[in-house]
Amino acid sequence: MKPLSGHSVAVLGGMAERPLARYLASLGATLDGAVESASFVIDDLGLENTADLPIPESAVHVSVTPFGSGGPRSHWKGGELVASAMGGALRLTGEPGEKPVKEAGDACTFHADMVAAAGAMAAHYARGTHGMGQHVDVSIQQVAMSRNVNGVLVWQFDRKKLDRAGGCIAYGRAKVQVIWRLADGWCFHALMTGRLGAPANKALSDWMDEAGIDNPMRDVDWLAYNRSTLPPETRALWEAAMAEFFAGKTKNEIATEGRERGINACVVNEPADVLADAHLKARGFLGTESGLPERFAAIREGATRMEPPAIHTSERPGPLSGVKVLDFAWALVGSITTKTLGDMGAEVVKIESRGRPDLSRLDVQVSASSSASLDDKPWFAHLNSSKKSLTLNLKAEGAREVLDPLIDWADVVVENFSPGTMARLGLGYDSLAAHNPGVVMVSGSVFGQTGPLAQEWGVDGTGGALSGRTFLTGYPDGHPVIPGAVPYGDVIVPFVMAGHVAAALQARRETGRGCHIDASMYEICVQQMRDFLARAKAGERPQRLGNADPSVLFQDVLPAAGDDRWVAISVFTEEDRARLLDITGPDLAAWTSQRTDHAIAAELQQAGIAAGALQDCEDLMEHDPQIAGRAALVTLDHAVLGEFGHIATPLAFSRDAMQPFRAPSMGEHAHEVARTISGLREDRIAELEEKGVFQ
Secondary structure (H helix, E strand, O other): OOOOOOOEEEEOOOHHHOHHHHHHHHOOOEOOOOHHHOOEEEEOOOHHHOOOOOOOOOOEEEEEEOOOOOOOOOOOOOOHHHHHHHHOOHHHOOOOOOOOOOOOOOHHHHHHHHHHHHHHHHHHHHHHHHOOOEEEEEEHHHHHHHOOHHHHHHHHHHOOOOOOOOOEEEOOOOEEEOEEEOOOOEEEEOOOOHHHHHHHHHHHHHHHHHOOOOOOOOOOOOOOOOOOOOOHHHHHHHHHHHHHHHHOOOHHHHHHHHHHHOOOEEEOOOHHHHHOOHHHHHOOOOOOOOOOOOOOOEEEEOOOOOOOOOOOOOOOOOOOOOOEEEEOOOHHHHHHHHHHHHHOOOEEEEEEOOOOOOHHHOOOOOOOOOOOOOOOOHHHHHHOOOOEEEEOOOOOOOHHHHHHHHHHHOOEEEEOOOOOHHHHOOOOHHHHHHHOOOOEEEEEEOOOOOOOOOOOOOOHHHHHHHHOOOOOOOOOOOOOOOOOOOOOHHHHHHHHHHHHHHHHHHHHHHHOOOEEEEEEHHHHHHHHOHHHHHHHHOOOOOOOOOOOOOOOOEEEEEEOOOOOOEEEEEEOOHHHHHHHHHHHOOOHHHHHOOOOHHHHHHHHHHOOOEEEEOOOHHHHHHHOHHHHHOOOEEEEEEOOOEEEEEEOOOOEEOOOOOOOOOOOOOOOOHHHHHHHOOOOOHHHHHHHHHOOOOO
């Protein structure tokens, strides 16, 4: 299925080799369009520099630039390193107390291009509604900031700042080691909270016992384990024992016996390992003419044609106004997908259960939250704006009286459970399509819905480790560090999912067919590593490069005056280098260390040199005029937490502006949904309440 077949794309500036161009091509668009007749126009120049071009009013025009179009810093020079620095991601990557290091490849740029893809497809759908194109604007800086939900929350609620965590992930109250040295490499392993992680955590502890390790985790009640509340001294003892255990294991043992035992671990792959991966081969992901990845998600077209649905809208603003979404999602991937759809105007009904609440309703990360409430987590609030909550016990008698009409109502069904879970509930794609032939279902998982690893464990770090991202992040003489120290796969996959959903909905208008979209975090992370795979295919063995980039003449992170203050500088031409040395003299670090980071950035930008301070959340939220002008935080009045700034979906539409609303309390809209969508009478709703259906 190629939902953009017949559409042409005019590619401006340096966009030809960018992920956004590949994304549009993967959906069937042609990339050789002339501007004046294009269906899509994409650029890295900004609206100010394309205003005089003959872009048709019907075209979807997408700009992806370091700082976005308009605003006091839209003219600043950027590039990956500077945008990452100014967006807050770079400051969090590397070892505590040491010089920060960039993520492998163009991570922030890739993320921004996936955000732009979702925006382009939403504008494409809106064009099918009202017949007009529009400008979609994306700032790489803002996108980089949007990834750091943990840091934004911790600063807003507790006035604390996250720091670089090396091979750990910082969760606010806890810092958990996840990269472990093996006898012949590294692995990624995480102890997970509660029911989600209990079997795997016990499997690791049992393996440690068999290996003869002095095991302080032997008698732990893993169902009661909570990563946020474990005392730091206890965690230190556990991690010392785990380090001893992993140091005696090989990559092969982790990939074979570890997988058989069910521990939450995977090998940190190099690019050559990715090219040889049997799972990717089985899914046909690398079976292209070039041997490099092309698709961003797999699409299975529906077997049944329906009458194309009438064009409909709702009172909610946004490019997806009128779209109806049934949300079975949880945690990050699914929640951000439906948040994105909801923020863009779709009506989203989130199915929840008090018996198995969303992880983000449980994780106590800030002082305003407690383990006694499911409604006081700003983490959940950030991830679930623009949704209604329906609590539903699917095992209770009468639950299908509520659910079946919702299946018929929905244009879109979103889920990110382990593959096969929805089918076991009678809610797989084939079952849904039998009820509703035009439904668009999207499934997000680590490994995808098919292939030998489809049923295996995985989280955000799994995709990063297996794709090569983790191996290639760090300094040449050091070990790998967590790329970005904040989720990556968890936040890029949702924009691929949302983009494919919008493209599929517009294709359904034209063909009458729904589809099932299969998005794999592993595959999408491999897409970000595409340039490194190409080098590995050519016989190279890519290694960690620190802050260097082979395509950039010079770039680095340099010390500035003050405690843990740094500035990122990128030099793209010899003329840039000459201007830089005229200002700084030959000892660049000596010059920067005597000046403040923001003053350095302003002076060098004035001279036309790409530079930016490594900003933290305080800088971004309280002192950055570009971020403030783009409304990167939107203030919403939460039912329990009151007013606070929520990270906005980082897109700006010129015609169909977004208007998000606060996240719901658990089950807040259960009776309303049962009455207004499922069509149940008040007396029947009361009977179902008595039977425990709305739990």
